[in-house]
Amino acid sequence: MLKAERAEWVMHRLEELYPETPIPLDHKDPFTLLIAVLLSAQCTDARVNTVTPALFELADNPSDMAQCAVEDIQAIIRPCGLSPRKSKAIAGLSKILMEQHAGEVPQDFAALEALPGVGHKTASVVMAQAFGVPAFPVDTHIHRLAQRWKLTDGKNVEKTEADLKRLFPREKWNKLHLQIIFYGRDACTARGCDGTVCGFCSTLFPLRKSPVVTKK
Structure with a gap:
């Protein structure tokens, strides 16, 4: 798959897995x-x-x-x-x-x-x-998964954020960043997957043999 095709597949599959994206942190305002x-x-x-x-x-x-x-x-x-x-x-x-x-x-x-x-x-x-303004906060999960899925070269979190913003529609950013975090916690964890194990990694890269070393 080309990068754009991987991004499209990821977006639709995440929507199937996580149609609802409650904010993980309890708050009232x-x-x-x-x-x-x-x-x-x-x-x-x-x-x-x-x-x-x-x-x-x-x-x-x-x-x-x-x-x-x-x-x-x-x-x-x-x-x-x-x-x-x-x-x-x-x-x-x-x-x-x-x-x-x-x-x-x-x-x-x-x-x-x-x-x-x-x-x-x-x-x-x-x-x-809080305000519904399109943004793409990049935490450790997103930075890791974006590299494993070859959506960014992972040079730094700023580059990862810019690459993801270019790949995904602006109106999807707020939900997508939570969906990727959820998947990173549930399936493509730092220790449970090395870029070859989880459903996303094995589907996107069926011929990948070597682990993906995450750049910080």
Whole structure:
């Protein structure tokens, strides 16, 4: 198959497997989604979902969170890892939202990425899932699978994002990024498949003999 044909096959097969794409992180609005995505860095969504109820009981809006001591935030989010850095970011971005954005999460990539602890991937998730703006956040699952399926050369996540945006229709980006993540967790895992085992890899590349080494 040509790259475009592989992309078309992947898109349709993922739609069959995952017609519904619930957001894995529990949240109720753009602010709680932003905090949950920030916490998910180097942490599983499942663990984040066990931590955020207590955090959002403490504060579930920028106004209240900005009044919380960093130490109190850190004590709650410690199981997510990187808690010193994440707690400072949560407190800091909450204050900025109050001072510069009237207590609202901005619907703007540049403004989001200017917040403490918010990188391009986090901003992309918030824009896509909170505001419906087409984006293609690339996490480790997507970066790995895009290489295994030869949809990108995998030089870096920025290149992977650009390649996937060129291959797939803009109106499909928000759903597709979740569908690929689901498949990466369910079938084409880092250890369970090496580019030759799962249904997608074996179908797309039936003659592949050597494992695919994922570029970081």
